[in-house]
Amino acid sequence: MNDMTGAGDDALALLPELLLLIGAVGGLLLGLWTPQHRQWRVRVVVLVACVASAVTAAVGLAGEDRRVFEDLWVIDTTTGVVRITVALAVAVAVWLVSASLSGHPRETEAYVLMLLGALGAVALAASADVLLLVAAYLLASVPLYALAGYTKDARATEATLKYYLMGAFAGVLLLVGAAALVLAAGSTGYADLAAALPEAPAPLLAIAVLGVFAGVAFKAGAVPLHFWVPDVTAGTAPAMAAYITTIPKLGAVAAAFRLVDEPFADVPLDVPLLVAVVAALSMTLGNLAAFAQTEVLRLLAYSTVSQVGYLFMVVAVAGRTELAVPALAVYLAGYALTNLGAFAAAAVLGHARSIEEWAAAARRRRALVVGLVVCLLGLVGTPPTAVFVGKLAVFTAAWDGGLAWLVVLAAVNTVASLFYYLRWIAPATVAVPTGSPAADGSGGHEVRTMTTREQALTAPPVTVHALAAASLILGVGSGAWLAVALP
Amino acid sequence: MNALLIAVLAVPAAGAAAVGLLPARLDRAARLLGVAVAAVTLVAAAALYRPGGAWSGYGVEGYDVRPWHSVDVPWVPDLDLRFHLGVDGVSYPLVVLTALLTLLCCAYTLKHVPEPGAGRKLVALLLALQTGVLGVFLALDLLLFFVFFEITLLPMYAVIAVWGGARRRRAARKFVLYTLAGSVLLLLGVLAAGSGAGTLQLTSANFDGGVLVFALFALAFAVKSPLWPLHTWLPDAHTQAPTVGSVMLAGVLLKMGTYGLIRVGLGTAPDGAERLAPVLGVLAVAAIIVGSLVCLAQTELKRLIAYSSVGHMGFVLLGIATGTAAGIEAALIGNVAHGVITGLLFFLAGAIKDRAHTGELAELGGLRETAPRLAGLLGFAAVASLGLPGLAGFWGEAFAVVAAVQVGGPLWTTLGVLAAVGAALTAAYFLRLLRLVTHGPAATPPLAGITRAEWVAWAPLVLLALVLGLAPGLVVDMASGAVDALTGAAR
Numbered sequence: 001m002n003d004m005t006g007a008g009d010d011a012l013a014l015l016p017e018l019l020l021l022i023g024a025v026g027g028l029l030l031g032l033w034t035p036q037h038r039q040w041r042v043r044v045v046v047l048v049a050c051v052a053s054a055v056t057a058a059v060g061l062a063g064e065d066r067r068v069f070e071d072l073w074v075i076d077t078t079t080g081v082v083r084i085t086v087a088l089a090v091a092v093a094v095w096l097v098s099a100s101l102s103g104h105p106r107e108t109e110a111y112v113l114m115l116l117g118a119l120g121a122v123a124l125a126a127s128a129d130v131l132l133l134v135a136a137y138l139l140a141s142v143p144l145y146a147l148a149g150y151t152k153d154a155r156a157t158e159a160t161l162k163y164y165l166m167g168a169f170a171g172v173l174l175l176v177g178a179a180a181l182v183l184a185a186g187s188t189g190y191a192d193l194a195a196a197l198p199e200a201p202a203p204l205l206a207i208a209v210l211g212v213f214a215g216v217a218f219k220a221g222a223v224p225l226h227f228w229v230p231d232v233t234a235g236t237a238p239a240m241a242a243y244i245t246t247i248p249k250l251g252a253v254a255a256a257f258r259l260v261d262e263p264f265a266d267v268p269l270d271v272p273l274l275v276a277v278v279a280a281l282s283m284t285l286g287n288l289a290a291f292a293q294t295e296v297l298r299l300l301a302y303s304t305v306s307q308v309g310y311l312f313m314v315v316a317v318a319g320r321t322e323l324a325v326p327a328l329a330v331y332l333a334g335y336a337l338t339n340l341g342a343f344a345a346a347a348v349l350g351h352a353r354s355i356e357e358w359a360a361a362a363r364r365r366r367a368l369v370v371g372l373v374v375c376l377l378g379l380v381g382t383p384p385t386a387v388f389v390g391k392l393a394v395f396t397a398a399w400d401g402g403l404a405w406l407v408v409l410a411a412v413n414t415v416a417s418l419f420y421y422l423r424w425i426a427p428a429t430v431a432v433p434t435g436s437p438a439a440d441g442s443g444g445h446e447v448r449t450m451t452t453r454e455q456a457l458t459a460p461p462v463t464v465h466a467l468a469a470a471s472l473i474l475g476v477g478s479g480a481w482l483a484v485a486l487p
Numbered sequence: 488m489n490a491l492l493i494a495v496l497a498v499p500a501a502g503a504a505a506v507g508l509l510p511a512r513l514d515r516a517a518r519l520l521g522v523a524v525a526a527v528t529l530v531a532a533a534a535l536y537r538p539g540g541a542w543s544g545y546g547v548e549g550y551d552v553r554p555w556h557s558v559d560v561p562w563v564p565d566l567d568l569r570f571h572l573g574v575d576g577v578s579y580p581l582v583v584l585t586a587l588l589t590l591l592c593c594a595y596t597l598k599h600v601p602e603p604g605a606g607r608k609l610v611a612l613l614l615a616l617q618t619g620v621l622g623v624f625l626a627l628d629l630l631l632f633f634v635f636f637e638i639t640l641l642p643m644y645a646v647i648a649v650w651g652g653a654r655r656r657r658a659a660r661k662f663v664l665y666t667l668a669g670s671v672l673l674l675l676g677v678l679a680a681g682s683g684a685g686t687l688q689l690t691s692a693n694f695d696g697g698v699l700v701f702a703l704f705a706l707a708f709a710v711k712s713p714l715w716p717l718h719t720w721l722p723d724a725h726t727q728a729p730t731v732g733s734v735m736l737a738g739v740l741l742k743m744g745t746y747g748l749i750r751v752g753l754g755t756a757p758d759g760a761e762r763l764a765p766v767l768g769v770l771a772v773a774a775i776i777v778g779s780l781v782c783l784a785q786t787e788l789k790r791l792i793a794y795s796s797v798g799h800m801g802f803v804l805l806g807i808a809t810g811t812a813a814g815i816e817a818a819l820i821g822n823v824a825h826g827v828i829t830g831l832l833f834f835l836a837g838a839i840k841d842r843a844h845t846g847e848l849a850e851l852g853g854l855r856e857t858a859p860r861l862a863g864l865l866g867f868a869a870v871a872s873l874g875l876p877g878l879a880g881f882w883g884e885a886f887a888v889v890a891a892v893q894v895g896g897p898l899w900t901t902l903g904v905l906a907a908v909g910a911a912l913t914a915a916y917f918l919r920l921l922r923l924v925t926h927g928p929a930a931t932p933p934l935a936g937i938t939r940a941e942w943v944a945w946a947p948l949v950l951l952a953l954v955l956g957l958a959p960g961l962v963v964d965m966a967s968g969a970v971d972a973l974t975g976a977a978r
Contacts, residue, residue, distance in 0.1 A: 326565040382641070383634040392630065393566050399678045407678060411671040418667060422660070429648075479563040486565055 010068040013075055016057040016083045017122055020090075023049020024115035031108025039107045043098050046111045050091035050118075057083035061485060067128055071189050074128045074258070081329045081485050082125035082254045086247055089336040090118040092463060093243035096344055099459035100237055110150060113143035114243055121251030124219065125258070130178045130188040130212065133255060137174055137215050140248050141167045147240055148232045159235030163228045170218035170225055177211020180204050181263075193263035205267055209274070212259060219252035221245065222308045223281040230289075233301035238350050239460070241297055242343030245304045246336055253311045257328055261318040275316040276406050283309025283413045290420045296346045296358050299420060303342075303379055306417060307335055310410060314394045317401025324401070327393035329485045330478050334378070334386030337474060341375035341467030348460040359427035368461055369428045374468035376421040378475075381414055386474035489558045492572050494531045495582070495621055498524060499589070499614040507611030517607035518597050521614060525590040528617065532586040535574050536965075554690070555579070557627065571628040571688055576966035577749060577819065577973075578624045581742055584826045585624065587951075588738045589617040591944045592731040595834070598940035599841070601650045601729035609650055609731070616642040616735060623743050629677045629687040632751065636673060639740060640666050643732070651727040658720075658727035665720040669710030673747075676703030680755040694755035701759025704752040705767060711744030714804055715774035718797045725793035726846075730837025733789065737796050738830035742822050745803045749815060753807070753973055760810060765898055767808035768891065772905045774801030779912035783919065788836045788846040791920060792829065795872065798913055799825045799880075805906055806887040809899070812974045814890030816963045819970070821883020823962050824871075824955055828880055831868045831948040835861065838941060839924075842934040848920070853929030860937050862925040864945065871952045873917040874910055878956035884910050 011018070023046050031042045057080055065076040094111055101107050120140025127133045145167065149160030182188060184204045185196035197205060218225040233241040256275070264271045286306030293299040314327045348368055352358040362369050378385035381392075391414065395407050474481055502524030509517040537555040554573025562570040574582060593610050600606035619642065622635030640663065648659035677687070680700045684693040710717045725733050753760050778798030785791035803825065806818035838861060839854070840846045855862035871878035874885065888910070891903035937945075955961065 323566065330566075377641070383637045388634075388637075389563065389566075395674070395678060396566065396681075399682055404679075408675060411675055415664075415667045415671050418663070422663075426656070426660075479561065479565075479568075482563060482565040 013060070013066070013068045014073065016053040016060065016087065017119060017126075019049050019053040019056060020087065020115055020119045020122070023053070024112045024119070027108060027115065028112045031112070034108070036105065036107075037103060040098075040102070042108045042111055043094065046094055046115060047091050049115065050087045050094070054084050054087035054091075057087060058484065071191060072129045072132050073126050075126065077325055077486055078254050078257060078328065079122070079126040081332055082250055083122055084485075085333050085336050086118050086121050086125075086250050089246055089250065089340060090114055090243070092340050092467070093239070093247065095459055096242060096340070096347060096463050097237075097239040099347070100239055100350065106150070110147065110240075113147050114247075117143040117147070117243075118247050121247050124216075124248075124251035125254030127255065128190040128258070128262070130181050130190075130193070130263075133212070133215075134171075134174055134178055136251070136255075137171060137219065140219060140251055141171070144244055144248065148236055148244060150236060150240060155235040159228075159231040163232050166218060166225065166228045170215050173211045174215025175211075177208045177213075177215065180208035180211060184208060190258070190262045194265060197263060198266045198268065200267070202268055205269055209264060209267070209269060209271055213256065213274070213278075216252050216256045216259065217278060219248045220256065220308050220312070221249060221305055222278050222312060223285050223305065226282065226286070226305045226308075229305055230298045230301040233304075234295060234297045238297060238343055238347035241301070242340050242347065245301065245343070246339050249304070249308060249311070250332055250336060253308070253315060253332065254328070256312065256315045257318045257324075260315055261324075265319055272316045272318075272320070272401075272403075275312055276403055279309045279312035279316055280406060280409050281309070282306060282312060283410060287413050287416050287420070290417070293420070294354050294356075296353065296355055296424065299355070299424060300339075300342055300346060303417070303421070304339060306413065307339065307379065309413070310391060310394055311335065313398045313403070313406055313410060316403060316406070317397050320402070321397050321400040323393065323397040326482050326486060327390070327397040329482060330393050331387070331390030333481060334388075334390040334471065334474060334478075337467050337471050338375055338378040338385065338387050341371070341464055341471060342379060344460050344463040344467060345372040345375060348464060350460075355424050355427060358424070362428050365461075368464060371461075371464035371468040372428060373425055374471060375464065376425055378468070378471045380418050380421055384475040385471045386478065387471070389475050389478040489556060491531055491534055492556050492558050492574065492625065495528060495535065495586075496572070496618055496625065498528045498531060499621070500618045502528075503611045503614035503618065506607050506614060509607055511605070511607075514605070514607050515597075518593070518610050521607070521610035522590070522593045522597060524614060525586070525593045525617070528621075529583070529586040529590050532582045532621070535579060535582065554627065557690075559627075562631075567687065568630055569628045569688065571631060571690070572622075572625040573627040573690070574625055576969045578746070579965060580819065580823050580962045581624045581746055581826075582621060584742070584823055585617060585620050585739045587947060588734060588826065588830055589613055591830075591834075591947060592734055595731055595940060595944040598938060599730070601731075603649070609646065609729075612642040612646050613731065613735065616646070616739075620739050620743060624746060627689045629681060629689060629751065629755070632689075632747070633670075633673055633677050636743065636747070637670055639743065640670070643736065643740060646732040646735075647724055647728045650729040650732065653727075654723075655727045658723040661720045662724040665710050665713075665717070669707045672703050672710075673707035676700055676707060676751075679703060680751075684755070689750065689754055694757075696756030696759050698756075698759040698762050701752055701756035701763055704756065705748065705763060708744040708748040708752060709770070709804075711747070712741055712800045712804060713744065713797065714770055715777050715797060715801070716770075718774070718778075721796060722790050722793040725796075725833075726787065726789045730834060730841075733793075733833040733837065734830045737793075737833055738826040741796060741800060742826055745800065745807065745818060745822050748804070748807050749818065749973070753810070753815075764808050764810055768805060768899065768902050771801045771804035771808055772902045772909065774798065774804065775906050775909035776912070779909050779916060782916040783912065785916075786848050788839065788848060788851070788920075788924070789833070790846075791848070791916070792832045792836055795832075795913070795916070796825070796829055798909060799829070799872070799883075801909070802884045802887045802906065805902065806883070806890055809887075809890040809894050810974060811890050811894060812967070812970050813886055813893060815970045815974060816966065817883050817886030817890055819966050820879075820955070820959050820962045821887065824879035824883050824952070827948050827951045827955065828868055828872045828878075831864075831945060831952065832872060834941070834945055834948070835865050835868055838937070839865070839934075843931045848923045851924045851930055852927040853931075854925040854934075856929040856933075857931055858934040858936070861934065864937075864949070866921055866925060867949065868952070869917040869921055871956070873914040876956075879952045879954075879959075881956060882959040884913075 123136030
C-alpha cells in the first residue's frame with residue numbers, strides 16, 4: 001500500500017508534465033472528431049493545458065527539491081523554471097501559429113506535435129539519468145522534424161532533411177556518450193555517475209562528455225552543431241520558426257546545466273572550459289554570420305545561435321557560483337519572451353522575406369515597429385528589458401566563476417550584435433515623408449492589400465506588443481520573478 | 488524627503504510616457520504638458536537641497552559617500568541589485584542643471600519645432616533623456632548607474648536620427664557606436680570593481696580597485712566626456728543634432744562622463760587613479776591644445792562650438808587628474824559652467840543657423856548690423872566661454888591650471904603651463920569667431936529679432952553665467968565636504 005501511495009505522490013509531482021500530455025492526447029482525440037472549420041476547439045484545449053501546466057509548475061516551485069521515479073526525474077528550481085517558461089512559451093507559440101494555421105487540414109496535428117516537443121524539452125531539463133536524457137532528446141526532436149517540414153514545400157523539405165540527418169547524427173553521438181558513461185561508471189543515474197566518474201579513465205570520459213554534449217548542443221543549436229538552425233528557421237513559417245528556435249533550447253540549456261552541475265562536476269577533465277569554448281564560439285560565430293544576412297528569418301536564426309552562447313556561459317559556471325541558478329532563471333525566461341517577440345514581428349509580415357521588404361511593408365505600422373524595436377533591443381540586452389537583467393546576471397555569474405575572459409568576449413559580442421539588429425531597425429524606423437500625391441496613390445493601394453492580410457493575422461501583432469511589454473515588465477520586475485522562481 | 492528623490496525620477500518618466508502617447512491633434516497641449524512636467528521636476532530637484540550639507544566629515548576609512556537624502560530598496564535581491572539613490576554636494580548642482588536645461592529645451596520646443604515636426608515626441612524624448620541623466624547623477628549603486636547610463640543612449644540617438652540635419656543618420660550611428668563601446672568598458676569596470684569589493688553600493692568604503700578598474704572606467708567615461716582622442720563622435724553629433732539636442736548633449740550628457748570619473752572612477756579605484764593620473768593629465772592637456780587648434784581652423788559655427796567642448800572638457804579632466812581638492816572643485820565648477828555656457832552657445836548657434844540658413848562662418852558676418860541683440864548675446868557667451876574673469880567659465884579653467892601647478896614636479900608644471908597656453912588659444916578662436924560672425928560687412932539681409940520663447944529659454948542661462956562667475960562658491964562650497972573625503976581617500 002505504501003508503495004502505491006508513494007507512486008501516486010510521484011505521479012502528482014509530475015502534474016505539469018501530465019497536463020501537457022493530456023493536452024496533447026486530448027487535443028488529438030478531439031481533433032479527430034472535430035470538423036475542419038471548428039478546430040479552434042483543439043486550440044482552446046491545448047492553450048488551457050499549457051496554462052494549467054504553468055500554474056501547477058509555479059505551485060510546485062514552493063515545494064522541496066526532490067527526485068521522483070527512482071531518481072530519474074529531478075524537481076528543483078531549474079526544472080520548475082523550465083516547466084513554467086516552456087509551458088507559457090508553447091502557449092504563445094500555439095497562439096502565434098494559429099493565425100496562419102487556422103483551417104489548415106493538419107491544424108490539430110501541429111498543436112499536438114508542439115505540445116509533445118515541449119514535453120520533451122521539459123524532460124530534457126528534468127532528467128537525472130542519461131537514458132532518460134536520450135529518451136527526452138528523441139521526444140524533443142522527432143515532433144520538431146515534422147513541424148520543420150510542415151509546409152511541405154521545397155525549402156521546408158530540404159531543411160527538414162538536413163535537420164533530421166543532423167539530429168540522427170547527434171543522437172548517435174549522444175548514445176555513444178551514454179554507452180561510454182555506462183562503461184565508465186556502470187550506471188546511468190546522475191548521482192551514481194557523480195560518485196563514480198572521478199575515478200574513471202580519462203579517454204573514456206572524454207568520449208562520454210563529448211558525446212553527451214554533442215546531443216545537447218544540437219538541441220540547443222550551439223556551435224558546432226548549429227548548421228540546422230538557419231536552414232530550418234528560414235524554411236518554415238516565421239511562427240513555427242519561433243517555436244523551433246525557442247522551446248527545445250530552453251530544455252537543452254537546462255540539461256547542459258544539470259550535466260555540468262552534477263555528473264561532470266568532479267571529472268578529471270576541464271568540462272567548464274569545454275562549455276566556455278562552445279559558448280565563446282556560439283556567440284562569436286553566430287554574430288559574425290548574422291552580419292551578412294539579408295533575410296529576416298536567417299538573421300534571427302543566427303541571433304539565436306549567439307544567444308545560446310550567452311546561455312552557455314552560465315552552464316560553464318554551473319555549481320561554481322551561487323549566482324548560476326538565478327542567472328539561468330532570468331535569462332531563460334527573458335530569452336523565451338524576447339525571441340518569441342522578435343519572431344512574432346517577422347510573422348506579422350510573413351510574406352516579407354528580406355529586411356527591405358519587411359521594412360517597406362511595415363512603413364504604415366508604426367506600432368509594430370515600436371514593438372519590434374523593443375524586442376530587438378531586448379535581444380541586444382538594452383536596459384530595462386528582461387534580457388538585460390539576464391545578461392547582467394550571466395556576466396556576473398561567469399565573472400564570479402572565474403571566466404572573466406568569457407565575460408569580456410561576451411561584452412564585445414553584445415556591442416557587435418547591435419550592428420546587425422540595427423540593420424533591421426534602421427530601415428524599419430525611417431520616417432517616410434508623406435503628402436505627395438503619387439505616394440498617396442500607391443500608399444492607398446498598399447493599405448488595402450494590407451488590410452485583407454490583417455484580417456487573417458491579428459494574433460501576431462498582439463503577440464509582438466504583449467511580448468515587448470512583458471519583456472520590459474520582466475526586466476524591471478525580475479526581482480519578483482526570481483522571488484517566485486527561487487523560494 | 489525620500490519621496491522627493493523618487494519624484495525627481497518618476498515625474499519625468501511618467502511625463503515622457505504621457506506626452507508621447509497623446510495623439511497628434513493635441514500636439515501643442517502635449518508640449519505644454521511636457522513643459523509643466525519639466526518645471527515640476529526642476530522644483531523637486533531644487534528642493535533636494537539641504538542647507539549646510541550633511542557631511543559629517545571623513546568616512547571611517549577611505550571614501551564614504553554620505554548623501555543628503557537617499558532611497559535604498561532591494562530591486563533584484565537574488566542578484567544583489569539595489570535601487571539605491573542619493574544626492575550630495577557633488578551631484579546636486581548637476582541634478583539642478585539637468586532639470587533646468589531640460590525645462591529650457593522643452594520651453595524652447597513650444598515655439599521652435601525642428602523638421603519633421605511631431606514636437607510632442609521630441610519633448611517626450613527629452614523627458615526620457617532627462618530621466619536617464621538624473622538617474623546617473625542620483626544612482627548610488629554601480630549597476631543602477633550603468634542602467635541609467637545606458638538608458639540615456641536611445642533617446643539621444645532618436646533625437647539626432649529623427650530631428651537632425653542632412654547627415655543625421657551617420658552622425659547618430661557614430662554616436663551610438665562610440666557610446667556603446669564605452670558602455671561595454673563601463674560594464675566590465677562595474678563587474679571588476681564589484682567582484683573586488685564584494686558590493687556594488689557606492690556608499691561602501693570597501694572599494695580598492697587598481698589600475699585595471701580605473702583604466703576601464705576612465706576609458707568608458709573618456710568616450711562620453713569626450714577625451715581626446717576618443718572625441719571624434721562629438722562634432723558630428725553636435726553638428727547634425729537639432730538645437731535642443733545639442734544643448735542637452737553639451738550641457739548634460741557630457742557631464743555624465745566627468746561626473747562618472749569623479750564618483751565612480753575616483754571613488755572605486757583611488758589607487759588606480761593615482762597611478763594613472765599622469766596619463767589622464769597628458770591626454771587632458773592634449774585635448775585642450777588639439778581642441779583649440781582645431782577650433783581655430785573650423786569654418787562651421789556649430790562644429791566650432793562642438794570642438795570647443797573638447798577643449799573645455801579637457802580642463803575639467805585635467806582638474807580631476809590632479810586628484811587634489813582644488814582640482815576636483817575646479818572640475819565641478821567647470822562642469823556646471825560649461826553646461827550653462829555651452830548650452831547658451833548652442834541655443835544661439837541654432838538661432839543664427841535658423842535665421843541665416845547657413846552655419847558657414849564665411850557666409851555669416853556683420854551680425855551686429857543685421858541682428859544686434861543676437862550678436863550681443865553671442866559675444867557675451869563667447870567671452871564667458873573663453874574664461875573672462877567674473878564670468879562662469881573662468882573658475883574652472885583657472886583653478887585646473889592652478890591645481891596642476893600646485894601638484895608640482897616637472898610633469899604637472901609643464902601640463903599646467905600647456906593648459907594655460909591652451910586657455911590663450913581658446914581666447915584666440917572665440918575672438919576669431921566673433922570677428923567673423925558679428926563684425927565685418929553684413930553678409931545677410933537683416934535677421935528676425937529674438938522671440939519671446941527665445942528670451943525665456945536663454946535668460947536663465949545668461950543670468951547663471953553671471954552668477955556663477957561672481958559667486959563660484961555656490962557650487963564649490965556645497966561640494967567641498969564630499970571632495971575632501973574623496974581626495975582624502977585618493978591621496
